[in-house]
Amino acid sequence: MIEWLKQPGFFGTHATVGADMSQLMATFFTGLFVIGWIQARRRRADAHHWMMLGGMIAMVAFFMSYYLFRQLGVLAFEGKEGFGGSQALYDYVFIPVLTLHIVLVILGLIMAIYMIVLGFRSQQVVDGARSLKEALLLTTWRKVGLVFGSLTALVMLLFFSRVATAGFSMRKFEVYLSLLLLIAIVFSVEMTIQRIWPNGARRHRALGLFTMVIYCVLFLTGTTTYTMLYLLYPGKIG
Numbered sequence: 001m002i003e004w005l006k007q008p009g010f011f012g013t014h015a016t017v018g019a020d021m022s023q024l025m026a027t028f029f030t031g032l033f034v035i036g037w038i039q040a041r042r043r044r045a046d047a048h049h050w051m052m053l054g055g056m057i058a059m060v061a062f063f064m065s066y067y068l069f070r071q072l073g074v075l076a077f078e079g080k081e082g083f084g085g086s087q088a089l090y091d092y093v094f095i096p097v098l099t100l101h102i103v104l105v106i107l108g109l110i111m112a113i114y115m116i117v118l119g120f121r122s123q124q125v126v127d128g129a130r131s132l133k134e135a136l137l138l139t140t141w142r143k144v145g146l147v148f149g150s151l152t153a154l155v156m157l158l159f160f161s162r163v164a165t166a167g168f169s170m171r172k173f174e175v176y177l178s179l180l181l182l183i184a185i186v187f188s189v190e191m192t193i194q195r196i197w198p199n200g201a202r203r204h205r206a207l208g209l210f211t212m213v214i215y216c217v218l219f220l221t222g223t224t225t226y227t228m229l230y231l232l233y234p235g236k237i238g
Contacts, residue, residue, distance in 0.1 A: 004017060005017050005018035005021070006018065009230075011023070013230040013231055013234075014229075014230045014231075014234035015226070015229070015230040019226065019229075019230065022062075022222075022226075023222070023223070023226050025058070025062045026062075026218075026219055026222050026223070027219070028058065029055040029056075029058040029059045029062070030055075030215055030216070030218075030219040031055075032051050032052070032054055032055030032058065033051075033052065033055045033212060033215045033216075034216075035051050036048050036050075036051030036052040036055060037052075037208075037212050039051060040208070045123075045129070045130040045131055045132075046129075046130045049119065049123070049130055052115070052119065053116065053119065056112040056113075056115060056116050057116075059108065059109070059112050060109060060112055060113065063105065063109055064175065064179075082229065082235040083228070083229060083233055083235050084233040084234050084235040085228065085232070085233035089233070093228075094225065094228055097221050097224050097225055097228075098221075098225050100217075100221050101218065101221035101222055101225060104214055104217060104218040104221065105218065107214055108211075108214050108215060108218050109182060110182060110185050110186055110189065111207070111210075111211040111214060112211075113182060113183065113186045114186045114189055114190065114207075115204075115207065115208065115211055117186070117190075118190075118200075118203065118204055118207065119204065121137055121200065122137055122200035122201055122203065122204045132200065132201035132204055132205075133200055133201060134199065134200075134201045135199070135200060135201075136198050136199060136200070137194065137198070137199065137200025137203065138194050138198060139190065139191070139194065141191065144187045144190070144191065147187075148183065148184065148187055151180075151183055152180055155176055155179060155180055156176075158176070159172070159173065159176045193207070
């Protein structure tokens with residue numbers, strides 16, 4: 001798999017297969033988000049639900065794969081050898097854009113998981129019609145502890161089952177640990193935000209707009225780094 005990802009890409013640029021897949025997937029789930037947002041504005045709750053859910057699941061699955069196979073995506077902080085532009089352009093344009101992109105990836109993953117949970121908790125289905133519930137949506141630390149403990153047990157069970165069949169891998173351990181950390185952050189976000197927007201419907205609308213802005217900027221920064229690396233200023237990679 002890793003060797004295949006290192007092969008020349010399919011977009012006809014200087015990118016690898018992994019980088020082209022990264023750009024293709026980013027375009028795919030950002031497109032789902034945009035369509036889902038449009039459906040929400042048109043009051044088509046059911047279409048909005050499935051578009052956003054599909055996009056967020058695709059995003060989370062993709063970035064887990066990104067972590068497992070480091071050749072996916074564009075060059076990270078590995079040195080300037082992969083960038084063919086000037087040092088000034090690298091220092092003052094490329095690196096700031098890439099840094100913002102990485103920060104938004106982390107924030108986007110947190111919000112993806114959070115919004116999936118919030119979407120299910122804040123909705124109602126009456127006579128087949130899906131809508132948001134205009135009601136208080138609060139939880140307690142006790143419930144959070146019970147859910148997080150159950151998820152931790154499940155994740156550890158999956159990890160040790162993989163260890164039993166394929167042996168211990170530090171990279172896989174980091175992936176599972178990162179998943180638990182991400183879930184913990186999501187719960188912390190929930191306990192903080194529910195004090196600001198106790199009404200579930202209002203919380204969903206406010207954070208939906210915030211998350212949509214994150215995903216759009218994330219796509220723009222990712223596309224900018226891809227364009228600079230593989231179209232405008234290709235270096236030694238690809």
